[in-house]
Amino acid sequence: MAGFSSGHDKTCRLQVIRYYMKITFLGTGTSQGVPVIACGCEVCRSLDFRDKRLRVSVHLEVDGKSFVIDTGPDFRQQMLRERINHLDAVVFTHEHKDHTAGLDDVRAYNFFQKKDMPIYGRPSVLEQIRQEFHYAFAEVKYPGIPQIKLHEIDDQPFEIEGVRFIPVNVMHFKLPVFGFRVGDFTYITDANYISDTEIEKIKGSKIVVLNALRRESHISHFTLSEAIEVLNKIQPEVAYLTHLSHQMGLHAEVENELPEFIRLAYDGLNLEI
Template identity: 50%
Template sequence: MEVTFLGTGTSQGIPIIGSDHPVCLSDNPKDKRLRVSVLISWNNYNILIDCGPDFRQQMLANNVRKLDAIFYTHEHNDHTAGLDDIRPFFFRQGDIPVFAHERVLKALKRRFDYIFTTENKYPGAPGVKENIIENKPFNFHGLTVTPIEFWHNRLQVFGFRTEDFAYLTDLKSIEDKEVEKLRDLKVLVVSALRIEPHHSHFNLEEALEFVEKVKPKKTYFTHISHMLGFHEEVEKDLPENVHLAYDNLKIEV
């Protein structure tokens, strides 16, 4: 299984438009972050987790030619706004399967009604195949996918475990029974927004405490804002086997 970090930034990305913050002015490519998303490549399938506003740019940067499914964590704009840009995949492959909580699918239908409609559909619109997921494992072409439920302030969100890899973004609180689903991981990806506390995201201290609780072999932090600091400076102060992810990083699991 190969995992590509398509984007590792928070909702505004880094740099933020018009910002003079030193991290936003950094020349280091690892400090430039598109909106958060990963691509899981497994057994000739490409599975996208979240389809944000930078989706087109991310697909071009990584020369992705095929898209077999989109798994949605939740309905916020930085995780969903790129859905229309699946058109090239649709024209080659047909309807793209999407997997999401029923609430998230309803939100997508309100926003992208022209994609989901079956009446008088515009000829250039893409199509999707809806798959409602609940908090129980499901199968994707022989791969067992285990949803991990947690909370982004008061909003329910799904993370996903696939074999020995788990991806959790926009996490603020999680019940112990869900943490138990994360035992014996080779790689954990979890969000770490900034140094200061935040009402709906782990800050760095909370993310590190969570890593100690889960005890994966290796961890990568994502959904990073400019307020976390420079990539190189933060990276050197992290514990062994804990790293900051960065855009276009590829790892094997």
């Protein structure tokens, strides 16, 4: 075990536990994915598999436990592609549709694992899930509906199956969003502001994933240059950019412009730490 030791803010003393982890990028695209329907740009027409991006999500295998952060509209396709046959819990960053819409498909795990699926999110996320998947909470339940158990989280660390998650507060325009640090890995998507206090929670991570939507300014997402600036503050061993739109450009070309420690993530990319 090791903890933050610098500074006087309580966030700097949060305990960080080192784990063996396998990280799989299930999706690395923005809310419309790439290619975008009806678009004929060179990125959407690209034959490079790295330019095919499903909606953003990541799978973590931590000491044999299986977690997914966000279940977007492509959740079923992603889990089949990666042959993820067991899932211990789902953790949500925020309530937007491109991060929650696939939750119904946890039904398959309910059936084979014979238990409810634990769901973790801030109160606003859980309320949105209650509304969007209202049939799962009906007094009289239709056979075969998803069986889920909601767990409210705040900005304090929490554990799932003995694995410690440290929430990182970021802003997505005016919407609070959680990133998560698990051991030496930090994952942040849908952000355009991270305070210095929260950056201290991330420092020391070996791998950091951060969103970068496009090159041009955006009201609620980091641009490429803004993401690079944040990552230069954090200085992880390696960083990966996710939540990429077709406006970012071709994967192969953008990669050549990046600092040595920063790469573009792509769907199906596997990392170990």
